Amino acid sequence: MVDIREVPEADIDRAQELAYLVFHDRPEPETRERHHSLLARCARLGAYDGDALVGFMAAHPFRLSVPGGTDLASPGLTFVSVAPTHRRRGVLTALMDEQLRRAGADGSPLVVLWASEAAIYGRFGYGAATQGATIEIDSTRPLALRIDPDPRPLRLVDPDEVPTVIAPFHEAARRTRAGRPSRSPERWAEEWLCEQDEEDEELGPPRIIALGEPGEPVAGYVLYRTKHEDDGAPQPPARGPGLVRVDELEAETPAVAAALWQCLASLDLTGKVSAWGRPPDDPLLHFAADRDQVRVTAQYPALWLRLVDVRAALTGRSWAAPVELVLDLSDARLPANAGRFRLKAGPGGATYETARAEPDLSLDVRELAACYLGGTRVEELVAAGLVAEHRPGTAAALDAALRTGPLPHTSDEF
DSSP states (O other): OOOEEEGGGGGGGHHHHHHHHHTTOOOOOOHHHHHHHHHHTTEEEEEETTTTTHHHHHHHHEEEEEEETEEEEEEEEEEEOOOOGGTTHHHHHHHHHHHHHHEEETTEEEEEEOOOOOOTTGGGGGGOEEEEEEEEEEETSOOOBEEEEEESSSEOOGGGGGGIIIIIHHHHHHHSSSBBBBHHHHHHIIIOOOOOOOOOSSSSSOOOEESSSSSSSEEEEEEEEEEEESOOOSHHHOEEEEEEEEEEESSSSHHHHHHHHHHHHHHHEEEEEEEEEOOOOOOOHHHBSOOOTTTEEEEEEEEEEEESHHHHHHHTSSSSSSSEOOOOOOOOOGHHHHHHHEEETTTTTTEEEEOOOSEEEEEHHHHHHHHHTSOOOOHHHHTTTSEEHHHHHHHHHHHHHOOOOOOOOOOOOO
Protein backbone atom coordinates (compact mmCIF):
# COMPACT_ATOMS: atom_id res chain seq x y z
CA MET A 1 0.00 0.00 0.00
CA VAL A 2 1.19 3.50 -0.80
CA ASP A 3 0.48 6.56 1.32
CA ILE A 4 -1.20 9.48 -0.50
CA ARG A 5 -0.33 12.83 1.01
CA GLU A 6 0.63 16.39 0.16
CA VAL A 7 4.10 16.89 -1.28
CA PRO A 8 6.05 19.50 0.68
CA GLU A 9 8.06 22.14 -1.12
CA ALA A 10 11.23 20.35 0.01
CA ASP A 11 10.23 17.39 -2.20
CA ILE A 12 9.59 19.36 -5.41
CA ASP A 13 12.99 18.41 -6.83
CA ARG A 14 12.18 14.73 -6.22
CA ALA A 15 8.81 15.17 -7.93
CA GLN A 16 10.49 16.77 -10.92
CA GLU A 17 12.99 13.93 -11.25
CA LEU A 18 10.14 11.42 -11.14
CA ALA A 19 8.31 13.26 -13.91
CA TYR A 20 11.45 13.51 -16.05
CA LEU A 21 12.00 9.78 -15.60
CA VAL A 22 8.44 8.93 -16.61
CA PHE A 23 8.36 11.29 -19.62
CA HIS A 24 11.91 10.39 -20.75
CA ASP A 25 12.99 13.99 -20.43
CA ARG A 26 16.28 15.70 -19.55
CA PRO A 27 15.58 19.43 -19.39
CA GLU A 28 18.17 22.17 -19.30
CA PRO A 29 18.77 23.93 -15.96
CA GLU A 30 16.66 26.94 -17.03
CA THR A 31 13.66 24.69 -17.75
CA ARG A 32 14.12 22.83 -14.46
CA GLU A 33 14.10 26.13 -12.61
CA ARG A 34 10.91 27.19 -14.41
CA HIS A 35 9.23 23.86 -13.58
CA HIS A 36 10.23 24.24 -9.92
CA SER A 37 8.66 27.70 -9.80
CA LEU A 38 5.49 26.37 -11.45
CA LEU A 39 5.15 23.46 -9.04
CA ALA A 40 5.72 25.72 -6.05
CA ARG A 41 2.50 27.55 -7.00
CA CYS A 42 0.48 24.36 -7.49
CA ALA A 43 -1.31 22.04 -5.09
CA ARG A 44 0.75 18.84 -4.96
CA LEU A 45 -0.16 15.22 -4.17
CA GLY A 46 2.31 12.38 -3.86
CA ALA A 47 2.20 8.62 -3.48
CA TYR A 48 4.88 7.47 -1.04
CA ASP A 49 6.12 3.92 -0.65
CA GLY A 50 7.91 4.31 2.63
CA ASP A 51 10.19 7.28 2.02
CA ALA A 52 10.21 6.85 -1.75
CA LEU A 53 8.07 9.15 -3.89
CA VAL A 54 6.57 6.78 -6.49
CA GLY A 55 3.64 8.84 -7.79
CA PHE A 56 2.93 12.52 -8.21
CA MET A 57 0.44 15.02 -9.57
CA ALA A 58 0.08 18.78 -9.33
CA ALA A 59 -2.89 21.08 -9.89
CA HIS A 60 -2.87 24.64 -11.19
CA PRO A 61 -5.33 26.93 -9.34
CA PHE A 62 -7.28 27.69 -12.52
CA ARG A 63 -10.68 29.16 -13.11
CA LEU A 64 -12.30 28.00 -16.36
CA SER A 65 -14.53 30.07 -18.62
CA VAL A 66 -17.92 28.37 -19.07
CA PRO A 67 -20.85 29.34 -21.32
CA GLY A 68 -22.26 32.68 -20.25
CA GLY A 69 -18.91 34.39 -19.77
CA THR A 70 -18.45 33.33 -16.16
CA ASP A 71 -15.67 31.35 -14.48
CA LEU A 72 -15.81 28.25 -12.32
CA ALA A 73 -13.02 26.99 -10.07
CA SER A 74 -11.29 24.23 -11.99
CA PRO A 75 -7.93 22.78 -10.90
CA GLY A 76 -5.75 21.92 -13.88
CA LEU A 77 -3.85 18.66 -13.42
CA THR A 78 -0.25 18.47 -14.58
CA PHE A 79 2.96 16.46 -14.04
CA VAL A 80 0.93 13.26 -13.50
CA SER A 81 3.58 10.58 -13.01
CA VAL A 82 3.92 7.03 -11.67
CA ALA A 83 7.32 5.39 -11.26
CA PRO A 84 7.94 2.50 -13.68
CA THR A 85 8.51 0.22 -10.67
CA HIS A 86 4.96 0.88 -9.40
CA ARG A 87 2.80 0.81 -12.53
CA ARG A 88 -0.43 -1.21 -12.47
CA ARG A 89 -0.49 -1.27 -8.69
CA GLY A 90 -3.29 1.26 -8.17
CA VAL A 91 -1.03 4.28 -7.61
CA LEU A 92 -2.64 6.47 -10.28
CA THR A 93 -6.12 5.45 -9.15
CA ALA A 94 -5.33 6.37 -5.55
CA LEU A 95 -3.94 9.75 -6.63
CA MET A 96 -6.90 10.54 -8.89
CA ASP A 97 -9.46 9.55 -6.27
CA GLU A 98 -7.82 11.70 -3.61
CA GLN A 99 -7.52 14.65 -5.99
CA LEU A 100 -11.24 14.43 -6.86
CA ARG A 101 -12.11 14.22 -3.19
CA ARG A 102 -10.07 17.33 -2.42
CA ALA A 103 -11.48 19.24 -5.37
CA GLY A 104 -15.00 18.55 -4.11
CA ALA A 105 -14.08 19.55 -0.57
CA ASP A 106 -12.60 22.80 -1.89
CA GLY A 107 -15.80 23.64 -3.80
CA SER A 108 -14.40 23.13 -7.32
CA PRO A 109 -17.19 21.91 -9.63
CA LEU A 110 -14.72 20.94 -12.38
CA VAL A 111 -11.24 19.51 -12.89
CA VAL A 112 -9.40 19.73 -16.22
CA LEU A 113 -6.27 18.30 -17.82
CA TRP A 114 -4.45 17.65 -21.08
CA ALA A 115 -3.99 13.94 -21.66
CA SER A 116 -0.58 12.59 -22.63
CA GLU A 117 -2.37 9.32 -23.42
CA ALA A 118 -6.04 9.58 -24.38
CA ALA A 119 -6.86 6.04 -23.23
CA ILE A 120 -6.11 6.74 -19.56
CA TYR A 121 -8.51 9.34 -18.24
CA GLY A 122 -11.92 8.23 -19.45
CA ARG A 123 -12.05 5.61 -16.73
CA PHE A 124 -11.79 8.40 -14.16
CA GLY A 125 -14.80 10.22 -15.62
CA TYR A 126 -13.00 12.72 -17.87
CA GLY A 127 -14.44 13.56 -21.28
CA ALA A 128 -12.78 15.37 -24.17
CA ALA A 129 -14.60 18.71 -23.94
CA THR A 130 -12.76 20.72 -26.61
CA GLN A 131 -11.03 20.04 -29.91
CA GLY A 132 -7.92 21.65 -31.35
CA ALA A 133 -6.76 21.97 -34.94
CA THR A 134 -3.42 22.61 -36.62
CA ILE A 135 -3.70 25.04 -39.53
CA GLU A 136 -0.92 25.55 -42.06
CA ILE A 137 -0.58 28.39 -44.55
CA ASP A 138 1.61 28.19 -47.64
CA SER A 139 3.19 31.63 -47.39
CA THR A 140 5.47 31.36 -50.40
CA ARG A 141 2.83 33.57 -52.04
CA PRO A 142 0.59 36.33 -50.65
CA LEU A 143 -2.30 35.14 -48.50
CA ALA A 144 -5.50 35.43 -50.53
CA LEU A 145 -8.50 36.67 -48.55
CA ARG A 146 -12.22 37.05 -49.23
CA ILE A 147 -12.59 39.98 -46.83
CA ASP A 148 -10.71 43.25 -46.40
CA PRO A 149 -8.25 43.23 -43.52
CA ASP A 150 -8.56 45.90 -40.85
CA PRO A 151 -6.52 48.91 -42.08
CA ARG A 152 -5.43 50.13 -38.65
CA PRO A 153 -1.70 50.04 -37.90
CA LEU A 154 0.24 47.05 -36.63
CA ARG A 155 3.03 47.37 -34.09
CA LEU A 156 5.53 45.17 -32.29
CA VAL A 157 4.87 44.80 -28.56
CA ASP A 158 7.72 44.26 -26.15
CA PRO A 159 7.20 41.28 -23.80
CA ASP A 160 7.48 43.71 -20.89
CA GLU A 161 4.29 45.39 -22.15
CA VAL A 162 2.24 42.19 -22.09
CA PRO A 163 0.76 42.68 -18.57
CA THR A 164 -0.66 46.10 -19.48
CA VAL A 165 -1.25 45.85 -23.23
CA ILE A 166 -1.99 42.20 -24.10
CA ALA A 167 -3.17 40.47 -20.90
CA PRO A 168 -6.32 42.62 -20.47
CA PHE A 169 -7.37 41.91 -24.06
CA HIS A 170 -6.71 38.20 -23.56
CA GLU A 171 -8.78 38.15 -20.37
CA ALA A 172 -11.74 39.78 -22.12
CA ALA A 173 -11.43 37.43 -25.11
CA ARG A 174 -11.19 34.40 -22.82
CA ARG A 175 -14.69 35.02 -21.50
CA THR A 176 -16.23 35.03 -24.98
CA ARG A 177 -15.34 31.38 -25.60
CA ALA A 178 -15.86 28.56 -23.10
CA GLY A 179 -13.09 26.20 -22.05
CA ARG A 180 -10.30 28.68 -21.42
CA PRO A 181 -8.36 28.66 -18.12
CA SER A 182 -7.30 31.82 -16.33
CA ARG A 183 -3.72 32.92 -16.96
CA SER A 184 -1.62 34.38 -14.14
CA PRO A 185 1.25 36.85 -14.69
CA GLU A 186 3.64 34.04 -13.80
CA ARG A 187 2.13 31.75 -16.41
CA TRP A 188 2.41 34.50 -19.03
CA ALA A 189 6.07 34.98 -18.20
CA GLU A 190 7.15 31.37 -17.75
CA GLU A 191 5.02 29.50 -20.27
CA TRP A 192 4.24 31.96 -23.08
CA LEU A 193 7.03 34.51 -23.06
CA CYS A 194 10.11 32.53 -22.02
CA GLU A 195 13.09 33.22 -24.26
CA GLN A 196 13.75 29.56 -25.12
CA ASP A 197 10.94 27.32 -26.34
CA GLU A 198 10.84 24.18 -24.23
CA GLU A 199 10.04 21.78 -27.07
CA ASP A 200 12.04 23.23 -29.97
CA GLU A 201 15.33 24.94 -29.18
CA GLU A 202 15.72 26.05 -32.81
CA LEU A 203 12.78 28.43 -32.50
CA GLY A 204 13.55 32.06 -31.83
CA PRO A 205 12.24 34.16 -28.96
CA PRO A 206 8.55 35.11 -28.72
CA ARG A 207 7.39 38.01 -30.88
CA ILE A 208 4.12 39.88 -30.36
CA ILE A 209 2.36 41.99 -32.99
CA ALA A 210 -0.74 43.97 -32.01
CA LEU A 211 -3.26 45.87 -34.11
CA GLY A 212 -4.79 49.19 -33.10
CA GLU A 213 -4.36 52.93 -33.14
CA PRO A 214 -1.52 54.28 -30.96
CA GLY A 215 -2.73 55.13 -27.47
CA GLU A 216 -5.91 53.03 -27.78
CA PRO A 217 -6.58 49.50 -26.49
CA VAL A 218 -5.45 46.82 -28.92
CA ALA A 219 -8.03 45.18 -31.19
CA GLY A 220 -6.08 41.96 -31.53
CA TYR A 221 -2.65 40.42 -31.27
CA VAL A 222 -0.56 37.46 -32.37
CA LEU A 223 2.22 35.73 -30.45
CA TYR A 224 4.64 33.76 -32.64
CA ARG A 225 8.17 32.37 -33.01
CA THR A 226 10.24 31.71 -36.14
CA LYS A 227 13.06 29.44 -37.24
CA HIS A 228 15.07 28.62 -40.34
CA GLU A 229 14.49 25.27 -42.00
CA ASP A 230 17.15 23.56 -44.12
CA ASP A 231 16.27 22.36 -47.60
CA GLY A 232 17.18 18.70 -47.03
CA ALA A 233 20.31 18.93 -49.20
CA PRO A 234 23.63 17.30 -48.16
CA GLN A 235 25.83 19.20 -45.73
CA PRO A 236 26.35 22.07 -45.44
CA PRO A 237 22.57 22.65 -45.59
CA ALA A 238 21.18 25.58 -47.48
CA ARG A 239 18.62 27.64 -45.63
CA GLY A 240 15.20 27.29 -47.16
CA PRO A 241 12.14 29.39 -46.40
CA GLY A 242 11.67 29.69 -42.66
CA LEU A 243 8.77 28.62 -40.44
CA VAL A 244 6.43 30.90 -38.52
CA ARG A 245 4.90 29.05 -35.57
CA VAL A 246 1.81 30.77 -34.22
CA ASP A 247 1.29 30.22 -30.51
CA GLU A 248 -1.76 32.44 -30.07
CA LEU A 249 -3.87 34.79 -32.17
CA GLU A 250 -6.76 36.78 -30.72
CA ALA A 251 -8.91 39.27 -32.63
CA GLU A 252 -12.07 41.19 -31.82
CA THR A 253 -13.36 41.00 -35.46
CA PRO A 254 -12.72 38.85 -38.54
CA ALA A 255 -11.12 41.87 -40.23
CA VAL A 256 -8.60 42.19 -37.39
CA ALA A 257 -7.81 38.47 -37.65
CA ALA A 258 -7.38 38.85 -41.43
CA ALA A 259 -4.84 41.64 -40.91
CA LEU A 260 -2.85 39.57 -38.43
CA TRP A 261 -2.85 36.42 -40.60
CA GLN A 262 -1.84 38.45 -43.63
CA CYS A 263 1.03 39.97 -41.66
CA LEU A 264 2.28 36.54 -40.56
CA ALA A 265 2.10 35.19 -44.10
CA SER A 266 4.16 38.12 -45.42
CA LEU A 267 7.14 37.84 -43.04
CA ASP A 268 10.39 37.92 -44.99
CA LEU A 269 12.49 34.77 -45.42
CA THR A 270 9.61 32.46 -44.42
CA GLY A 271 7.51 30.06 -46.44
CA LYS A 272 5.12 28.36 -44.02
CA VAL A 273 2.89 29.46 -41.16
CA SER A 274 1.95 26.69 -38.73
CA ALA A 275 -0.68 27.41 -36.10
CA TRP A 276 -1.14 24.65 -33.53
CA GLY A 277 -4.12 24.64 -31.19
CA ARG A 278 -6.56 26.67 -33.27
CA PRO A 279 -10.33 26.28 -32.77
CA PRO A 280 -12.02 24.03 -35.33
CA ASP A 281 -14.36 26.94 -36.20
CA ASP A 282 -11.50 29.40 -36.83
CA PRO A 283 -12.88 32.16 -39.14
CA LEU A 284 -9.68 31.92 -41.22
CA LEU A 285 -11.02 28.68 -42.68
CA HIS A 286 -13.92 30.63 -44.18
CA PHE A 287 -12.38 33.93 -45.20
CA ALA A 288 -9.29 32.39 -46.81
CA ALA A 289 -9.84 32.61 -50.57
CA ASP A 290 -7.80 29.49 -51.41
CA ARG A 291 -8.26 26.45 -49.20
CA ASP A 292 -5.36 24.76 -50.96
CA GLN A 293 -3.21 27.52 -49.46
CA VAL A 294 -4.80 27.24 -45.97
CA ARG A 295 -5.18 23.65 -44.79
CA VAL A 296 -6.18 21.85 -41.60
CA THR A 297 -3.46 19.26 -41.13
CA ALA A 298 -4.61 17.75 -37.82
CA GLN A 299 -7.53 17.76 -35.39
CA TYR A 300 -7.40 16.26 -31.91
CA PRO A 301 -9.00 16.21 -28.44
CA ALA A 302 -7.61 19.08 -26.38
CA LEU A 303 -9.01 19.92 -22.93
CA TRP A 304 -10.35 16.98 -20.91
CA LEU A 305 -12.94 17.88 -18.27
CA ARG A 306 -14.27 16.12 -15.19
CA LEU A 307 -17.53 17.11 -13.48
CA VAL A 308 -16.87 16.96 -9.74
CA ASP A 309 -20.14 18.57 -8.62
CA VAL A 310 -22.65 18.08 -11.44
CA ARG A 311 -25.33 20.29 -9.90
CA ALA A 312 -22.92 23.22 -9.37
CA ALA A 313 -21.51 22.80 -12.87
CA LEU A 314 -24.89 22.71 -14.63
CA THR A 315 -26.33 25.61 -12.67
CA GLY A 316 -23.12 27.61 -13.09
CA ARG A 317 -23.30 27.94 -16.88
CA SER A 318 -25.76 29.67 -19.19
CA TRP A 319 -28.28 27.89 -21.43
CA ALA A 320 -29.20 28.78 -25.01
CA ALA A 321 -32.73 27.30 -25.07
CA PRO A 322 -35.29 25.90 -22.63
CA VAL A 323 -35.10 22.21 -21.79
CA GLU A 324 -36.64 19.93 -19.18
CA LEU A 325 -35.73 16.27 -18.89
CA VAL A 326 -34.73 13.52 -16.48
CA LEU A 327 -31.16 12.23 -16.60
CA ASP A 328 -30.11 8.85 -15.27
CA LEU A 329 -26.45 9.56 -14.54
CA SER A 330 -23.78 7.03 -13.56
CA ASP A 331 -20.53 7.96 -11.82
CA ALA A 332 -18.40 5.10 -10.50
CA ARG A 333 -15.92 7.35 -8.67
CA LEU A 334 -18.17 10.04 -7.16
CA PRO A 335 -21.41 8.34 -6.07
CA ALA A 336 -23.01 11.65 -5.03
CA ASN A 337 -23.33 12.49 -8.73
CA ALA A 338 -25.08 9.22 -9.59
CA GLY A 339 -28.84 8.79 -9.80
CA ARG A 340 -31.87 10.29 -11.50
CA PHE A 341 -32.11 14.06 -11.72
CA ARG A 342 -34.50 16.47 -13.34
CA LEU A 343 -32.72 19.20 -15.26
CA LYS A 344 -34.82 22.27 -15.96
CA ALA A 345 -32.83 24.94 -17.74
CA GLY A 346 -33.14 27.90 -20.07
CA PRO A 347 -31.94 31.46 -20.63
CA GLY A 348 -33.02 32.37 -17.10
CA GLY A 349 -30.88 29.74 -15.35
CA ALA A 350 -31.13 26.10 -14.33
CA THR A 351 -32.22 23.77 -11.55
CA TYR A 352 -31.05 20.20 -11.06
CA GLU A 353 -32.88 18.10 -8.49
CA THR A 354 -33.34 14.42 -7.68
CA ALA A 355 -36.24 12.75 -9.51
CA ARG A 356 -38.24 9.53 -9.44
CA ALA A 357 -39.69 9.74 -12.94
CA GLU A 358 -38.55 7.48 -15.76
CA PRO A 359 -35.36 8.83 -17.38
CA ASP A 360 -35.29 10.56 -20.75
CA LEU A 361 -31.55 9.96 -21.18
CA SER A 362 -29.13 7.54 -19.53
CA LEU A 363 -25.44 8.35 -19.63
CA ASP A 364 -22.17 8.26 -17.74
CA VAL A 365 -20.60 11.36 -16.20
CA ARG A 366 -17.82 11.05 -18.82
CA GLU A 367 -20.27 11.71 -21.65
CA LEU A 368 -21.93 14.59 -19.78
CA ALA A 369 -18.48 16.12 -19.26
CA ALA A 370 -17.74 15.92 -22.99
CA CYS A 371 -20.98 17.78 -23.76
CA TYR A 372 -20.84 20.25 -20.88
CA LEU A 373 -19.12 23.13 -22.70
CA GLY A 374 -21.11 22.61 -25.90
CA GLY A 375 -18.26 21.08 -27.89
CA THR A 376 -19.77 17.59 -28.29
CA ARG A 377 -23.34 16.92 -29.36
CA VAL A 378 -25.42 14.53 -27.26
CA GLU A 379 -27.00 13.21 -30.47
CA GLU A 380 -23.57 12.12 -31.68
CA LEU A 381 -23.08 10.11 -28.50
CA VAL A 382 -26.53 8.55 -28.89
CA ALA A 383 -25.55 7.52 -32.42
CA ALA A 384 -22.31 6.07 -31.02
CA GLY A 385 -24.20 3.95 -28.47
CA LEU A 386 -22.72 5.84 -25.50
CA VAL A 387 -25.94 7.61 -24.44
CA ALA A 388 -29.34 5.91 -24.29
CA GLU A 389 -32.26 8.08 -25.42
CA HIS A 390 -35.52 6.79 -23.91
CA ARG A 391 -37.77 9.60 -25.16
CA PRO A 392 -37.23 10.62 -28.79
CA GLY A 393 -36.14 14.20 -29.25
CA THR A 394 -34.63 14.73 -25.81
CA ALA A 395 -31.02 14.49 -27.03
CA ALA A 396 -31.70 17.18 -29.65
CA ALA A 397 -33.43 19.35 -27.04
CA LEU A 398 -30.45 19.08 -24.69
CA ASP A 399 -28.08 19.90 -27.56
CA ALA A 400 -30.06 23.05 -28.35
CA ALA A 401 -29.87 24.12 -24.70
CA LEU A 402 -26.13 23.39 -24.42
CA ARG A 403 -25.26 25.15 -27.65
CA THR A 404 -22.73 27.98 -27.61
CA GLY A 405 -21.84 30.58 -30.27
CA PRO A 406 -18.14 29.97 -30.80
CA LEU A 407 -17.15 26.37 -30.08
CA PRO A 408 -15.35 25.85 -26.76
CA HIS A 409 -11.62 25.94 -27.21
CA THR A 410 -8.30 26.58 -25.50
CA SER A 411 -4.69 26.63 -26.58
CA ASP A 412 -3.44 26.70 -22.97
CA GLU A 413 -1.72 23.32 -22.77
CA PHE A 414 -0.45 22.57 -19.27
